[in-house]
């Protein structure tokens with residue numbers, strides 16, 4: 001074991017892991033974080049806390065992670081290279097670990113153009129691959145990116161994203177290989193709707209033996225309505241929603257579409273359980289967090305194997 | 319080359335209002351090539367300004383001149399004989415030229431007529447696109463001759479991001495995804511193994527990271 005991360009323990013023991021996410025509120029509303037996270041208690045092994053998701057200002061991921069950690073749950077600190085240079089990243093990582101946050105996800109982040117501050121400058125001092133390497137060296141070598149020694153190096157379990165559906169497809173396995181080379185421990189993928197294409201990607205991943213070097217959690221997002229299916233298909237860059245799914249969602253009456261969306265996602269999970277190299281699921285139920293317990297339950301993924309972390313343990317230097 | 323676009327006429331009119339005698343100075347280099355501030359554009363802007371101020375009943379006296387290079391002290395001297403006969407200079411050079419005018423002629427106000435945009439190349443007649451951000455430590459040799467710093471919207475040195483779609487960037491379908499271009503070129507060169515090497519975090523000091531830069535060539539310095 002490289003870290004004390006609950007997620008790592010579960011993955012290492014061979015259980016299918018389950019993570020979900022909590023988008024912090026757009027204001028000083030700590031109770032919103034608690035409400036959303038509370039729904040996930042006992043249901044998931046880690047709660048991703050997004051970092052100014054879709055380039056909109058929100059409560060910082062670090063602050064929301066601390067709230068969630070104090071509730072005795074396991075937050076996963078998301079960090080995008082858009083908003084921070086390497087100094088800010090490293091200080092926040094040390095800060096997070098000092099609060100008992102031992103798992104993180106390194107991302108490049110959506111471009112500011114998509115958010116509510118399109119006039120902002122993107123930082124992009126380092127990219128997500130370089131961020132993974134930096135966090136790994138902080139842990140393994142006990143060194144800052146600039147080379148100096150860290151007194152009390154943070155021991156982060158390091159995640160990153162992979163999108164098997166973006167272009168060019170032939171590069172997508174190689175891009176994962178770059179992250180593996182950089183030292184990533186686990187991957188959460190983009191939402192999977194086109195399972196055939198995902199399986200093709202996984203074949204490529206296995207051909208290179210990458211599935212033995214990194215834990216891959218399959219990304220799942222239930223669709224609430226045919227409108228959402230269409231939006232994901234047409235408006236979200238790098239999202240692949242096959243026509244049959246949009247048709248299937250549109251083929252049921254409006255009040256039954258949510259249930260149809262959940263059925264689709266359960267079928268997807270069932271099919272992915274059989275794919276070699278898939279080590280768990282990352283459920284992104286956007287503004288639909290209360291459905292996560294039901295989905296996890298119906299997918300046969302309950303009970304979760306490990307008890308939640310002790311709320312009293314908050315220093316993280318164990 | 320350095321590319322630029324002329325500012326809107328209204329903005330230029332606004333800054334010239336307090337003055338009567340103007341020296342309108344173009345430049346024969348980059349801004350001529352990108353049709354923003356060469357001899358021809360000096361002529362066009364001069365007539366437009368003349369027309370406007372004439373209509374207002376406050377005619378301007380505009381002297382036109384186009385220097386070989388405004389960013390070069392040697393050519394800048396050609397402005398000297400004019401300086402005591404004008405109230406202000408409107409420079410149609412890039413930002414470098416404007417600043418050289420300001421540095422050489424301390425007592426005369428100088429205004430930029432252009433918005434300087436980027437270092438780029440002409441993609442087709444009438445279109446220029448960004449190619450280089452002067453990072454001071456060129457990586458083109460590892461990226462198939464396509465610059466990820468100036469041409470990837472997220473400046474990724476290990477792209478592409480998850481938003482690359484059919485060769486286009488997630489930011490705007492008019493932008494080619496730099497990493498698609500890099501990949502295509504590495505394939506064409508038979509050098510796809512270069513992609514697998516992770517480019518390390520960039521040292522920005524040779525770029526703007528260490529403050530404004532200078533080049534000193536002892537062999538040429540006098």
Ligand code: SF4
Nearest residue numbers: 450451453456457465
């Ligand atoms: S790598 Fe640096 S020097 Fe080379 S083209 Fe790009 S920005 Fe310019």
Ligand code: SF4
Nearest residue numbers: 470479487488495496
């Ligand atoms: S789509 Fe391509 S060019 Fe645009 S940010 Fe992503 S990698 Fe860079």
